[in-house]
Amino acid sequence: xxxxxxxxxxxxxxxxxxxxxxxxxxxxxxxxxxxxxxxxxxxxxxxxxxxxxxxxxxxxxxxxxxxxxxxxxxxxxxxxxxxxxxxxxxxxxxxxxxxxxxxxxxxxxxxxxxxxxxxxxxxxxxxxxxxxxxxxxxxxxxxxxxxxxxxxxxxxxxxxxxxxxxxxxxxxxxxxxxxxxxxxxxxxxxxxxxxxxxxxxxxxxxxxxxxxxxxx
Amino acid sequence: xxxxxxxxxxxxxxxxxxxxxxxxxxxxxxxxxxxxxxxxxxxxxxxxxxxxxxxxxxxxxxxxxxxxxxxxxxxxxxxxxxxxxxxxxxxxxxxxxxxxxxxxxxxxxxxxxxxxxxxxxxxxxxxxxxxxxxxxxxxxxxxxxxxxxxxxxxxxxxxxxxxxxxxxxxxxxxxxxxxxxxxxxxxxxxxxxxxxxxxxxxxxxxxxxxxxxxxx
Numbered sequence: 001x002x003x004x005x006x007x008x009x010x011x012x013x014x015x016x017x018x019x020x021x022x023x024x025x026x027x028x029x030x031x032x033x034x035x036x037x038x039x040x041x042x043x044x045x046x047x048x049x050x051x052x053x054x055x056x057x058x059x060x061x062x063x064x065x066x067x068x069x070x071x072x073x074x075x076x077x078x079x080x081x082x083x084x085x086x087x088x089x090x091x092x093x094x095x096x097x098x099x100x101x102x103x104x105x106x107x108x109x110x111x112x113x114x115x116x117x118x119x120x121x122x123x124x125x126x127x128x129x130x131x132x133x134x135x136x137x138x139x140x141x142x143x144x145x146x147x148x149x150x151x152x153x154x155x156x157x158x159x160x161x162x163x164x165x166x167x168x169x170x171x172x173x174x175x176x177x178x179x180x181x182x183x184x185x186x187x188x189x190x191x192x193x194x195x196x197x198x199x200x201x202x203x204x205x206x207x208x209x210x211x212x213x214x215x216x
Numbered sequence: 217x218x219x220x221x222x223x224x225x226x227x228x229x230x231x232x233x234x235x236x237x238x239x240x241x242x243x244x245x246x247x248x249x250x251x252x253x254x255x256x257x258x259x260x261x262x263x264x265x266x267x268x269x270x271x272x273x274x275x276x277x278x279x280x281x282x283x284x285x286x287x288x289x290x291x292x293x294x295x296x297x298x299x300x301x302x303x304x305x306x307x308x309x310x311x312x313x314x315x316x317x318x319x320x321x322x323x324x325x326x327x328x329x330x331x332x333x334x335x336x337x338x339x340x341x342x343x344x345x346x347x348x349x350x351x352x353x354x355x356x357x358x359x360x361x362x363x364x365x366x367x368x369x370x371x372x373x374x375x376x377x378x379x380x381x382x383x384x385x386x387x388x389x390x391x392x393x394x395x396x397x398x399x400x401x402x403x404x405x406x407x408x409x410x411x412x413x414x415x416x417x418x419x420x421x422x423x424x425x426x427x428x429x430x431x432x
Contacts, residue, residue: 011429018418025377025400032378047402085424086417103319113417114424153427161241162248178427180419184241186263194426196419201302201329202234203396203412208301208330210410211369211394213227 016057017084022047023054024080031073039070086114091152092180094120095167096159097127097137100182100200104156105132118150140167144174153177161185232273233300238263239270240296247289255286302330307368308396310336311383312375313343313353316398316416320372321348334366356383360390369393377401 026046030038040058044051058071063079065071081087089111094101097120104110105120121140122128128139138146146152155176159167164185171179178194181187184201242262246254256274260267274287279295281287297303305327310317313336320326321336337356338344344355354362362368371392375383380401387395394410397403400417 012425014422017422017425018415021400021415021418021421022402026402029378029401048404049402084421085428086421088424090424090427099323099325103323106322107315107319109315110416110420113420115420154423162245178423180423184237185245186238186242186265188264194423196423196426198414198416198419199234199237200326200414202237203414204326204329204331205237205300205302206230206233207370207394207396207410207412208304208306209228209233210412211306212301 012060016060019049019053019057020061020080020084022049023058024077024084024086027073027076027080031077036073037066037069037071038073038076039065039068042070084114086112088114089116090114090154091116091118091150092154092156093118093143093146093150093152093171093176094135094156094158095122095140095171096157097122097124097132098158098160101156101158102132104158104182105135108133115154117156118152119146143170147174147176155179157181157183157187159183228276232276235265235269235273236277236296236300238265239274240293240300240302243287243289243292243296247293252289253282253285253287254289254292255281255284258286300330302328304330305332306330306370307332307334307366308370308372309334309359309362309366309368309387309392310351310372310374311338311356311387312373313338313340313348314374314376317372317374318348320374320398321351324349331370333372334368335362359386363390363392371395373397373399373403375399 023043026043027038040051040054043054061079061083063071063076092115094105094117105117117135120135120137121143122137123140127137130137153176155171157164157168157179161183164183164187168179168187168189172189172193181195181197184199189195239259242259243254256267256270259270277295277299279287279292308331310321310333321333333351336351336353337359338353339356343353346353369392371387373380373384373395377399380399380403384395384403384405388405388409397411397413400415405411
């Protein structure tokens with residue numbers, strides 16, 4: 001859940017970056033419901049975050065609200081989407097077309113949030129040369145060649161944990177700048193490389209534990 | 217990323233629960249590499265977490281290490297898997313068979329971590345009555361009937377944000393005790409209901425932002 005980013009501590013804090021998409025989705029919903037202006041107090045009521053925290057988070061985004069009426073909804077949506085990088089398409093390669101990797105290739109929803117997986121790598125002969133959801137699967141040996149011909153700087157890591165570090169090292173040697181790590185393995189990377197860990201299994205562990213507590 | 221769980225603050229802290237699966241995967245890897253004992257110092261070297269923190273986290277689990285040699289690997293793996301709930305199968309229903317929902321139905325990997333999705337609900341006539349990866353898709357109207365015949369207490373929420381709250385309310389009214397929320401919407405639930413938020417889009421936002429910082 002963390003980012004190793006010692007050098008950029010003066011930038012937007014990660015908790016703020018994680019909350020902004022909540023505001024965006026809630027504001028979009030209010031727009032659907034016919035609203036044209038929204039205040040941080042209104043957003044606060046929807047999502048159980050303090051209005052002062054919301055105002056502070058939104059101060060990182062280049063938009064100013066008007067006293068009493070708040071932010072203009074259309075402008076806020078546009079500014080948030082641009083700020084969060086959802087309007088620009090970011091190209092990525094996916095490494096490891098197993099169960100989760102295959103599932104992510106099929107999730108076209110990532111497109112709406114600015115991520116386009118343009119190719120995947122695996123060594124399974126039953127997969128190499130095929131396509132999933134229109135995305136070609138290449139042999140892992142082809143990675144360096146493909147890096148040269150594609151403008152890609154994000155790698156999605158969905159390999160088994162025993163090769164997670166090895167594949168990460170290869171990705172970075174090939175020029176990948178950000179790793180979206182779905183494995184439960186804690187990969188090690190140089191300081192200038194962005195890592196975002198999304199461990200579905202860690203979320204399951206928390207959920208199971210809390211459920212047991214309730215049922216005891 | 218949070219759990220609303222005011223009443224159970226004396227239980228295992230969430231950060232600990234999120235770190236334990238990292239230890240598990242790293243220890244499994246060491247076992248594959250032929251190790252039979254592992255110390256918190258060794259785990260620490262692998263994953264950049266303080267050895268003292270690891271020892272503290274492991275103190276919640278019912279296992280004791282031996283001075284200088286550490287924990288017996290087989291026992292540690294067994295105890296961690298049981299503690300995290302990965303050895304027991306937890307049944308779940310999935311709500312909303314869109315792009316992400318369909319992808320999760322196809323991810324059989326969740327099985328290995330104790331989650332079995334036994335049915336899905338949607339209103340799309342092209343989906344209702346079909347199966348994905350052997351999992352039947354029912355019409356949403358059938359939810360209450362299916363709840364009575366299946367021993368399910370977890371709901372996976374992958375609907376569009378404009379109906380996220382409405383479906384959550386229905387799930388809880390039907391007897392769901394834990395909601396795994398994949399939408400960027402902040403759902404509101406009664407105090408005794410477990411919520412785990414997994415917003416892939418929030419992770420993308422952080423990654424894009426940090427990448428831009430590097431490239432500036």
